[in-house]
Amino acid sequence: MELIDHLREYVRRSSITGREEGLARYLLEAWAPWVDEAWVDRVGNYVGLQRGTGGPRVLAAVHLDSIGLMVTRIEPGGFLRFLPVGGVDRRYLLGQEVEVLGRRPVPGVIGARPPHLTRPEEREKIPSYEELYIDTGLPEEEVRQLIAVGDPVVWRQELVELRNGRVAGRYLDNRASLAALWVALVELRRTGHGADFYAVGTVGEEFGGLPGAATAPVALGADVVIAVDVTFGEHHGAKEDHFPLDGGPTILVGPNAHPALARLMREVARREGIPHQVEVAADSSGTDAWAMQVAGDGALSGVISIPLRYMHNPTEVVSLEDIRQAGLLLARVVAAIDRAWLEEALAG
Amino acid sequence: MDLALLRELTEAVGTPGREEPVRAILRRYLEGHVDELRTDALGNLIARKGSGPVRVLLDGHMDEVGLLVSGFTPEGYLQFKKSGGIDDRVLPGRAVWVGPSRLPGVIGLRAPHLSRGEKEPRAVPARELVIDIGARSREEAMALCDYGDPVVWATRLEEFGPYGIKAKALDNRVGCALAAEIIRHAEVKNISLYAVFAVQEEIGLRGARVAARQVSPHVALALECTSCGEGPGVSPPETVTLLGKGPALSWMDGTAIVPEGLRRHLEALAERAGIPYQYRTLTTAGTDAGQIHLARAGVPTAVVSVPCRYIHSGAGLIHRQDYEGALALVRLFVESIEKGEYRP
Amino acid sequence: MKELLAQLTAAWGPPGREQAVAAAIADLIRPYVDEVRTDALGNLLAVRRPRGAAGTGAARKLLLVAHMDAPGGIVTGYTDRGQLRFAPVGGLSLVAAWGQRVRFADGRLGVLGGEPVDDPKEVKLQNCWVDIGARSREEAEAWVRAGEFFVLHGELTELGSRWAGPALDNRAGCAAIIAALRRLGDSPWEVHLAFTVQGQVAPRGARTATYQVRPDLAVVVDATPAEGKEGAAARLGAGPALRLKDGGWALRPAARAALERAAAAAGVQWQPEVLPTGSTEAAGVQSVEEGVPTGVLGIPLRYRGTPAEVVDPGDLEGAVAWLHALMSQEPAPELGTGAAGGA
Numbered sequence A: 001m002e003l004i005d006h007l008r009e010y011v012r013r014s015s016i017t018g019r020e021e022g023l024a025r026y027l028l029e030a031w032a033p034w035v036d037e038a039w040v041d042r043v044g045n046y047v048g049l050q051r052g053t054g055g056p057r058v059l060a061a062v063h064l065d066s067i068g069l070m071v072t073r074i075e076p077g078g079f080l081r082f083l084p085v086g087g088v089d090r091r092y093l094l095g096q097e098v099e100v101l102g103r104r105p106v107p108g109v110i111g112a113r114p115p116h117l118t119r120p121e122e123r124e125k126i127p128s129y130e131e132l133y134i135d136t137g138l139p140e141e142e143v144r145q146l147i148a149v150g151d152p153v154v155w156r157q158e159l160v161e162l163r164n165g166r167v168a169g170r171y172l173d174n175r176a177s178l179a180a181l182w183v184a185l186v187e188l189r190r191t192g193h194g195a196d197f198y199a200v201g202t203v204g205e206e207f208g209g210l211p212g213a214a215t216a217p218v219a220l221g222a223d224v225v226i227a228v229d230v231t232f233g234e235h236h237g238a239k240e241d242h243f244p245l246d247g248g249p250t251i252l253v254g255p256n257a258h259p260a261l262a263r264l265m266r267e268v269a270r271r272e273g274i275p276h277q278v279e280v281a282a283d284s285s286g287t288d289a290w291a292m293q294v295a296g297d298g299a300l301s302g303v304i305s306i307p308l309r310y311m312h313n314p315t316e317v318v319s320l321e322d323i324r325q326a327g328l329l330l331a332r333v334v335a336a337i338d339r340a341w342l343e344e345a346l347a348g
Numbered sequence B: 001m002d003l004a005l006l007r008e009l010t011e012a013v014g015t016p017g018r019e020e021p022v023r024a025i026l027r028r029y030l031e032g033h034v035d036e037l038r039t040d041a042l043g044n045l046i047a048r049k050g051s052g053p054v055r056v057l058l059d060g061h062m063d064e065v066g067l068l069v070s071g072f073t074p075e076g077y078l079q080f081k082k083s084g085g086i087d088d089r090v091l092p093g094r095a096v097w098v099g100p101s102r103l104p105g106v107i108g109l110r111a112p113h114l115s116r117g118e119k120e121p122r123a124v125p126a127r128e129l130v131i132d133i134g135a136r137s138r139e140e141a142m143a144l145c146d147y148g149d150p151v152v153w154a155t156r157l158e159e160f161g162p163y164g165i166k167a168k169a170l171d172n173r174v175g176c177a178l179a180a181e182i183i184r185h186a187e188v189k190n191i192s193l194y195a196v197f198a199v200q201e202e203i204g205l206r207g208a209r210v211a212a213r214q215v216s217p218h219v220a221l222a223l224e225c226t227s228c229g230e231g232p233g234v235s236p237p238e239t240v241t242l243l244g245k246g247p248a249l250s251w252m253d254g255t256a257i258v259p260e261g262l263r264r265h266l267e268a269l270a271e272r273a274g275i276p277y278q279y280r281t282l283t284t285a286g287t288d289a290g291q292i293h294l295a296r297a298g299v300p301t302a303v304v305s306v307p308c309r310y311i312h313s314g315a316g317l318i319h320r321q322d323y324e325g326a327l328a329l330v331r332l333f334v335e336s337i338e339k340g341e342y343r344p
Numbered sequence C: 001m002k003e004l005l006a007q008l009t010a011a012w013g014p015p016g017r018e019q020a021v022a023a024a025i026a027d028l029i030r031p032y033v034d035e036v037r038t039d040a041l042g043n044l045l046a047v048r049r050p051r052g053a054a055g056t057g058a059a060r061k062l063l064l065v066a067h068m069d070a071p072g073g074i075v076t077g078y079t080d081r082g083q084l085r086f087a088p089v090g091g092l093s094l095v096a097a098w099g100q101r102v103r104f105a106d107g108r109l110g111v112l113g114g115e116p117v118d119d120p121k122e123v124k125l126q127n128c129w130v131d132i133g134a135r136s137r138e139e140a141e142a143w144v145r146a147g148e149f150f151v152l153h154g155e156l157t158e159l160g161s162r163w164a165g166p167a168l169d170n171r172a173g174c175a176a177i178i179a180a181l182r183r184l185g186d187s188p189w190e191v192h193l194a195f196t197v198q199g200q201v202a203p204r205g206a207r208t209a210t211y212q213v214r215p216d217l218a219v220v221v222d223a224t225p226a227e228g229k230e231g232a233a234a235r236l237g238a239g240p241a242l243r244l245k246d247g248g249w250a251l252r253p254a255a256r257a258a259l260e261r262a263a264a265a266a267g268v269q270w271q272p273e274v275l276p277t278g279s280t281e282a283a284g285v286q287s288v289e290e291g292v293p294t295g296v297l298g299i300p301l302r303y304r305g306t307p308a309e310v311v312d313p314g315d316l317e318g319a320v321a322w323l324h325a326l327m328s329q330e331p332a333p334e335l336g337t338g339a340a341g342g343a
Helices: A003-012 A021-030 A120-124 A140-146 A172-191 A211-220 A259-272 A320-336 A339-346 B003-010 B020-030 B138-144 B170-185 B206-215 B260-273 B320-338 C002-010 C019-032 C137-143 C168-182 C205-213 C253-266 C313-328
Strands: A037-040 A046-050 A057-063 A068-074 A080-085 A097-101 A105-111 A133-135 A152-155 A166-169 A196-202 A224-232 A250-253 A277-280 A300-308 A316-319 B036-039 B045-049 B054-061 B066-072 B078-083 B094-098 B103-107 B150-153 B158-160 B164-167 B191-198 B219-227 B248-250 B278-280 B301-308 B316-319 C035-038 C044-048 C061-067 C072-078 C084-089 C101-104 C109-114 C128-131 C149-152 C157-159 C162-165 C190-196 C217-225 C241-245 C271-274 C294-301 C309-311
Touching (some): A021 A196, A057 A172, A068 A140, A068 C271, A172 A300, A172 A316, A196 A211, A259 A300, A277 B066, A300 A316, A300 A320, A316 A320, B003 B020, B003 B170, B045 B206, B066 B138, B078 B150, B164 B170, B170 B301, B191 B206, B248 B260, B260 B320, C002 C162, C019 C044, C061 C205, C168 C190, C168 C309, C190 C205, C294 C313
Parallel strands (some): B054 B219, B248 B278
Antiparallel strands (some): A068 A080, A166 A316, B066 B078, B066 B150, C035 C044, C101 C109, C162 C309
8 A cells, every 4th residue: 555545544534532443443453564563542542562672662643533523413304413523613614515423424514594595794704503504414313313412523525636746635634644654664664773662643632631642651651752743834825834835844843842852853854865844833832742741750752743734624735745754754763762862862 | 048049040041941051050059969960851950859758849940931933034033932921012122132142132123213103002913023133144043043042031130229139030040049049058867858940831830740740749839939010009919919028828829729738837937937928819820839739649739939020021020038038938848847847 | 318418518618628528528438438538639539349249350440530629719808998809719600609698617607799780790800809797907807817718608408399509519429429339239340439629620639539549440420511502511300411522521432331331221311411611520530640531420500600509309310320330330341452452
């Protein structure tokens, strides 16, 4: 399977926060050739271990969950009411195609009062969650058999190949990073490494206090933690803090990244000729690294991000080359981490 | 009080996550005077003296609110982001230091002559401001400093009259200085005294969280510099604290409720020694106590603060006697545990 | 149940000052547990070891959590006319508390009030005070010290077929656990109970309590707002609620399966709950150390944060039956699947 095939499989298995188990179980199978051991832990994180030849424990985290909707009520007629899970923007909901993950996936569209019944001034407004509903076209009785309150609703948008090695689709936040993590696993298996490398798919990043990221470093006794996530890609009308596609992954600088690890990442990228960009965050990086850094007794933390356009839209866009380079950067950084480096980073 | 230490500490550059200059000063000050001195994965400096069974933790956070270099304009100006809670209005027209080496710079505001047509002056959002270090191009600026470099107000410590001490970063180099002075001179046999010089307090009490877990103390004090809203037309409890009325004890804040027994013990010590003290009458905001008290199985934690006017600006003002009072009170507290008069 | 609730709601316990509640609960549970103690922050922790035909090996640990504290306030200063300036502690609603009686630790009463207002929107902390009937600042200072806490005053009364009273959030949760414990027979679990401090400003006590237990499954029992308009809110009298999501937490499959199995075993009628806002101690419990599968069992409650919170006996009885079944049933096989794997 090529990179894009992996990505397609991850995207297909996406679900909302709290319902990550499908993707986690899939990784147990799909990544088996590249890890020495793998399991799903008690909070639902996927953990794949590549043993090193003796070195610190390095954990790379990619969140498995996605934003989406949750069914809150089945109305007469079988219409479904819902609430958002995570950072959903109501502006793209009207007319959106979705999939309700009930007893089986049920396709639906999001509706509101039709245009011929709305006044022009109403059309300036974005309907509230009280006004929106999902229509599955099924009779109410069947809806009630298939769907329950609490069922996840996800965007219905398959991966589309755009020009120049760019792809569009749902939930590339954070399936793009999952693909980068796979690239790193493949690369590290090829090159070998000193550190014990834990590839972790975390639960609960998009919503609800980062329980996966807060606990995995403690369970695994990680010395170094690296979050791989997406960041804002440059696009039409973007102002500050946006990074061009194909410019390579971003390396975080700021309190959420240990200065020594950020420095190592930039040095490795320069040395290896990996295109990269620097991203500055004055407090939280908005990734799993925020919780991982202060889990347990604390760990040296860093963040690598893939530029992504239209974040949290059902049609996010990334460059496959950025994914590849992010995976490569991660692999080279992990390979560069040994006990001596760790000791030096902790001195002073 | 060791004014030289406080001067050196407040004039160091140390924003959240970039506390290395402050750490270096404290290391130098404590090296050879404590039994253990180490830096953890977040950059917390943890000092220990004594190896008795009761673990006592004194916390003072090293970071100060400030700015971070986030980009470079083609003309050679530095763009920045705010690290910690800063009021945009205290930025324009100030000289700053960039990076640990204290490269001089200024945050300029367009000349008033050019601001015609604006009747009522409005606050200029930080994102519209840049730092001028005199560089003439992006390349020149990038050769002089880097992404993520810390930026702070260029403020020297000065004595204002017989009691006033004006400086930047009193929040919380005051806490660092208190903890450092106490552990350096402490004589302990029965307890293990820890001083934690914590990172990243200003962005969410992050250093203290992991340091407290490592130390796992039986009792802890967060040593802080707290707001004093004293001024014309403000009366208690809105003043929060008053300058010169002694160290302030907290009942609670937005992150912790101080156990009554521990607070009363501090009050009793102060009363016995004739140290004036006051209460911090604000019940919101937070200190490292908010994370320390939740470490592992839980830690009784109190907060002792030195009142500071104009906190989180380029020039704060404290009263020497409040510092002295806090120093004496915390010393007595440590002694009371060392002597077994108080059992946490 | 009514006597139990009356006893618990009468105990004085604002956040951070829960000692009286802890003492009352300790007396109530002592005959039914093997150990009971108070920890460094004031949590009341109890253990009941497995009873009956327990399997071989170490028993799984089940932790039930209910916070003990009720909303209150703290005195921060005085006015020149002898009223007390104060600040809320926990979920005290000024509008709801305006004109109500409050009670200090020693039993002294006060009235929370302020400048006359026509519109509830004008009720602001700056124009509110607590009136203890003092005629001067000096008198007030002599009667109540700055830094003292108070709670809303009231007593449990019958309201038709329901009950109304103060502090039912979350003494109702405490009562449900106590009642389930009293009727518990055989149990394969090592059952841990944590009656926690500072749940009004959670997660605090629940976090340190969980650290001490390190359970395989935790269930937070808490009052939950009834009759809300948004999302799937609980209805009073429709049974205890199983929370699927709130403002900062989502239920995960392992805990959900265990709770649904127990509900089915006990024949408990429950309601699913999906909320856009709000949170419980579960948000903290789930992330302690290597993580804890955590569920939230809600007891529907109306008029939260007032001296007349209303609960339904049927909902409470459902919660008791549910908790009883949970403690009695074999630990679910899905718990801890793969947890011990690896390193």
